[in-house]
Amino acid sequence: MGVQEAGSRRNRSRDLIEAAIVVFHRKGYASASIEEIAATVGVRKGSVYHYIDSKEELLALIFEQSDGEASKLLEGVAALDLPAVDRLYALARNWTLWYMANIERITVYLADWTQLTGARRDQARAIRRDQVDRLISIIDEVKSEGGADPELDSAYAAYFLFSAVNGLVTWYRREGPDPAERIAEAYAQMIVRTVVGSSEVTPPVGHVAH
């Protein structure tokens, strides 16, 4: 295979991944078909199989790309020579900006890991677990620096924050009134407050019916 041919092959694979993101995002992975992805790129279904083996391989490639970017983001933050609370702020800001800049892909990334099978699913689960563990570590460091309530449960805080940020895919729209920068700043401040802010409320009441 010549250099040009290899390049064109890479471009076609990239086009298929981009089309898969659009179709998976619009219809959900389970309802999406290779035919529709092929049509989006403008090729016949049969020729798609020169590039990928299955619909699941396209999903796996979307995950590979997203896992790689998440890993780069986490490592970039870990490499900052800053107190943990400032690294938490940087992580929060860059994480939400990354989500918003790639909202369609991130929607698939968060919703469809259960559609992966076998070793791919095990790997996706392990990577998610590792991402949560890294957030737990930063929160632990904030506590060690005296920046958070020693009673704060770092694992619950990490679950709480992951869910809060993942919720961006339920409401963020590119055409919304506020720029992503403003939303990222608001989210980063809330994330830091969740961990370091003082909570001076005293439990005032019994339960309301539940």
Place this chain on the structure above:
Amino acid sequence: MGVQEAGSRRNRSRDLIEAAIVVFHRKGYASASIEEIAATVGVRKGSVYHYIDSKEELLALIFEQSDGEASKLLEGVAALDLPAVDRLYALARNWTLWYMANIERITVYLADWTQLTGARRDQARAIRRDQVDRLISIIDEVKSEGGADPELDSAYAAYFLFSAVNGLVTWYRREGPDPAERIAEAYAQMIVRTVVGSSEVTPPVGHVAH
């Protein structure tokens, strides 16, 4: 219809709703069948249709029950003669306790409103919107009382908190090590901190790659 017959009819409907929660939670609404729900209750498929018209009616009944409880919870908190920050704390605590006490039903309630159709879907959307609006109102009140940064965007805070709490369905297990009370207390403190805590971090760095 005699009193006893009406009572037995209500019981059978209740049994069907409970079975539907189990089956929808285990398989997802889309994959669930009336046959399986009937088998869980121990009746023939045909007799299910004496009580309900369709699978969607079962889902609608689950929503009706949950919407009613959510409404009662929100009204109970609104009726407390307390500062807004304390009502926020009470809401946060009771809301998370309600989720955990009914985690299977709440999983269906949060995941499957998009499976409702027509007027039912419109209603479900309106009720969600109303729940978010009530949370926004409490956060606005906390701001009016001087208990939060005046720059805090109440809508973003409400979206952030709804997502954080809804995330309980992704990790909470009844058989987990911590009692629901402890988790609710941790979540309530984080929710209050998100709104009222001081965030003294100063933006320290440029972006990490995203």
